[in-house]
Amino acid sequence: MNLGLQGKVAIVTGASRGIGNAIAHGLADEGCKLTICARGEEALASAAAALREKGAEVVEVCLDITDADAGEVLTQKTLDAYGSIDVFVGNAGGNRRGQFADTSDQDWQDIIELNLKSHLNTSRAVLPTMKQQGSGSIIFITSIFGREAGGPGLSIYNSTKSALISASKIMAVELAADGIRVNSVAPGSIRFPGGSWDKRCISDPEGMKAFIGDNIPLGRFGKAEEVADAVTYLSSDRASWISGTCIPVDGVQSKSLI
Numbered sequence: 001m002n003l004g005l006q007g008k009v010a011i012v013t014g015a016s017r018g019i020g021n022a023i024a025h026g027l028a029d030e031g032c033k034l035t036i037c038a039r040g041e042e043a044l045a046s047a048a049a050a051l052r053e054k055g056a057e058v059v060e061v062c063l064d065i066t067d068a069d070a071g072e073v074l075t076q077k078t079l080d081a082y083g084s085i086d087v088f089v090g091n092a093g094g095n096r097r098g099q100f101a102d103t104s105d106q107d108w109q110d111i112i113e114l115n116l117k118s119h120l121n122t123s124r125a126v127l128p129t130m131k132q133q134g135s136g137s138i139i140f141i142t143s144i145f146g147r148e149a150g151g152p153g154l155s156i157y158n159s160t161k162s163a164l165i166s167a168s169k170i171m172a173v174e175l176a177a178d179g180i181r182v183n184s185v186a187p188g189s190i191r192f193p194g195g196s197w198d199k200r201c202i203s204d205p206e207g208m209k210a211f212i213g214d215n216i217p218l219g220r221f222g223k224a225e226e227v228a229d230a231v232t233y234l235s236s237d238r239a240s241w242i243s244g245t246c247i248p249v250d251g252v253q254s255k256s257l258i
């Protein structure tokens, strides 16, 4: 399938490692020009270098996406370099586990900022450009635990991921007339070197074997590249009739019917 992404311009947040990095590579492999961001300068620089090595044009922006001007900065630097923005991928995110009774206002505020508000702020900043172009694809990385209950200790994570899926649906409705599609991708448990599941597999291999047996019918953790493939497809015009949806990439891990 020719995705027609050659020469398109994509912003990927949180692309120095893990799923965001795989998404940047997926888009680069299809010929996209990229803007990538993260807070850690060294990891971001080496991620940019690896992408350039395969021939991609890359603008790297070291910032915290929860900063109020992050969207403006990412948009301006992308326009300065390439003059257009076709794809925005909001990937950076995190978790703060804890029984609800033990969570603090600060815990909620921090993760709402990271998992919800930063995505809304940064994607809103690209809208004037996409509206002017009459086209664009926005994709948020959420979680299967935004589509269904994740269990004890996940009240903050679950709530922020659900809220982002909800907001993206309304964005899709409102922006359809401008030719802008908005979707999200909900990964299940994704293992990559140095990631949280990888660390747990190394420290507790038997426990993780049992976890997979109990939770993932396809019998293994997902790969970051498998999430990236879904994002790359949604980025392209081959997904032109897909908007307002949330696609799980989870090896049948989630139980939700919708």
Ligand SMILES: NC(=O)c1ccc[n+]([C@@H]2O[C@H](COP(=O)([O-])OP(=O)(O)OC[C@H]3O[C@@H](n4cnc5c(N)ncnc54)[C@H](OP(=O)(O)O)[C@@H]3O)[C@@H](O)[C@H]2O)c1
Pocket (backbone or CB within 6 Å): 013, 014, 015, 016, 017, 018, 019, 020, 037, 038, 039, 040, 041, 043, 063, 064, 065, 066, 091, 092, 093, 094, 114, 141, 142, 143, 144, 186, 187, 188, 189, 190, 191, 195, 196, 197
């Ligand atoms: N891994 C999984 O199994 C899994 C499952 C479901 C959903 N997800 C979701 O998928 C997304 C990526 O997960 P991951 O496991 O790949 O995460 P990760 O390994 O922690 O990587 C996160 C990336 O985002 C950057 N980042 C984090 N906070 C940032 C901030 N405030 N400003 C700018 N950049 C920031 C990190 O770089 P710096 O730290 O240097 O900033 C890094 O590049 C998240 O939204 C996560 O919730 C992951």
